[in-house]
Amino acid sequence: xxKVTQSSRYLVKRxxxxxxxxxxxxxxxxxxxxxxxxxxxxxxLIYFSYDVKMKEKGxxxxxxxxxxxxxxxxxxxxxxxxxxxxxxxxxxSRPLAGxxxxxxxxxxxxxxxx
Amino acid sequence: KNQVEQSPQSLIILEGKNCTLQCNYTVxxxxxxxxxxxxxxxxxxxxxxxxxxxxTKSNGRYTATLDADTKQSSLHITASQLSDSASYICxxxxxxxxxxxIFGKGTTLSVSS
Numbered sequence: 001x002x003k004v005t006q007s008s009r010y011l012v013k014r015x016x017x018x019x020x021x022x023x024x025x026x027x028x029x030x031x032x033x034x035x036x037x038x039x040x041x042x043x044x045l046i047y048f049s050y051d052v053k054m055k056e057k058g059x060x061x062x063x064x065x066x067x068x069x070x071x072x073x074x075x076x077x078x079x080x081x082x083x084x085x086x087x088x089x090x091x092x093s094r095p096l097a098g099x100x101x102x103x104x105x106x107x108x109x110x111x112x113x114x
Numbered sequence: 115k116n117q118v119e120q121s122p123q124s125l126i127i128l129e130g131k132n133c134t135l136q137c138n139y140t141v142x143x144x145x146x147x148x149x150x151x152x153x154x155x156x157x158x159x160x161x162x163x164x165x166x167x168x169x170t171k172s173n174g175r176y177t178a179t180l181d182a183d184t185k186q187s188s189l190h191i192t193a194s195q196l197s198d199s200a201s202y203i204c205x206x207x208x209x210x211x212x213x214x215x216i217f218g219k220g221t222t223l224s225v226s227s
Contacts, residue, residue, distance in 0.1 A: 004157070040219065041219070042203070042217050042218065042219035042220060043158075043203070043217045044217075045215070090157055090158075092157075102148070102160045102163060103148070103160070103205075103215070104160070105150075105157035105158045105159070106157050107156055107157045108155070108156065108157050110155075
């Protein structure tokens with residue numbers, strides 16, 4: 001079974017802190033994604049990466065950056081956390097985009113910024 | 115604009131009953147459509163995936179249908195169980211390679227005893 005592991009399930013950070021959310025997948029997938037999920041808004045794409053060292057902005061990249069130095073690991077960075085970044089963050093991965101390729105999600109990371 | 119609309123927003127049914135969730139989309143060009151189940155506090159898990167040439171796909175008590183002409187999909191749950199209580203998210207892939215993913219906001223289903 002494909003596994004997408006997010007290192008932290010629950011975090012509480014202070015405004016202005018730098019925050020790292022780590023995601024690791026074990027199936028050699030090329031594509032990796034970071035989403036945030038908020039009530040009433042659904043999942044919104046922050047960044048995605050289609051291969052090592054490659055990244056593309058999603059719909060809401062402001063205040064975030066990402067790093068993909070190794071194929072299996074995709075990190076989301078909040079340079080200076082703010083209270084409006086309190087949310088659930090979901091990492092996902094899939095093989096190269098294709099008609100039948102399933103996207104696999106991690107269990108989510110609940111971030112509270114106080 | 116590419117959009118995915120799900121209805122109803124929420125639904126409460128009794129255990130053992132059937133229900134149908136709807137997904138309408140305006141995504142073009144269409145690549146595929148997925149239904150995901152998301153338990154509270156967990157990540158979404160794939161239920162079904164359908165390409166434009168498929169109009170029905172089942173996964174146990176879950177049956178998804180797709181009408182690519184009217185751009186509608188439904189997820190039918192048969193003989194509901196308490197464990198079916200979750201959010202169900204419809205996701206449509208755009209483009210020939212299915213690169214871009216358009217998410218619906220989900221339907222929250224509560225199954226009560």
